[in-house]
Amino acid sequence: MSYSKINFSTNGEKFYNITQLVQEVLQRLAPNKENGIIHLFITHTSCGITVNESYDPSAKEDLEHFLDAVAPRTLPFIKHVDEGADDSPSHMKTMLVNQNMAFIVENGEMVLGTWQGIYLCEFRDSPKTRTILVKFQKD
Numbered sequence: 001m002s003y004s005k006i007n008f009s010t011n012g013e014k015f016y017n018i019t020q021l022v023q024e025v026l027q028r029l030a031p032n033k034e035n036g037i038i039h040l041f042i043t044h045t046s047c048g049i050t051v052n053e054s055y056d057p058s059a060k061e062d063l064e065h066f067l068d069a070v071a072p073r074t075l076p077f078i079k080h081v082d083e084g085a086d087d088s089p090s091h092m093k094t095m096l097v098n099q100n101m102a103f104i105v106e107n108g109e110m111v112l113g114t115w116q117g118i119y120l121c122e123f124r125d126s127p128k129t130r131t132i133l134v135k136f137q138k139d
Contacts, residue, residue, distance in 0.1 A: 006132040010129075014064055038110060044130055045091055097121050
């Protein structure tokens, strides 16, 4: 396999900081501290990934509340509720975040801004195991 998998267990709707986990996978994929690009792809339709401030926890909470305000469960036109009231809003929120991202890697480390962190954005209430595919491409 030319990529690695991260299987991450969530426990309800919120943002999970996965920066360190991704860095650990990168260290296995680029053990000689190579330069290149790391690609992330999440294989689900009711969650996503994003990069944003990870220093102040209130920033993460604001992001979570923002998405709840943009895609509340009370929208009058919602029909897709096969798996519960969070079903359709989870897909709407997923449209607003990423399913894939790429980061520059220098000397085996992701190049991120001072305050940036990578989040798995879970939009379902029930516990899930989410899969993120990770590929490193050397320069």
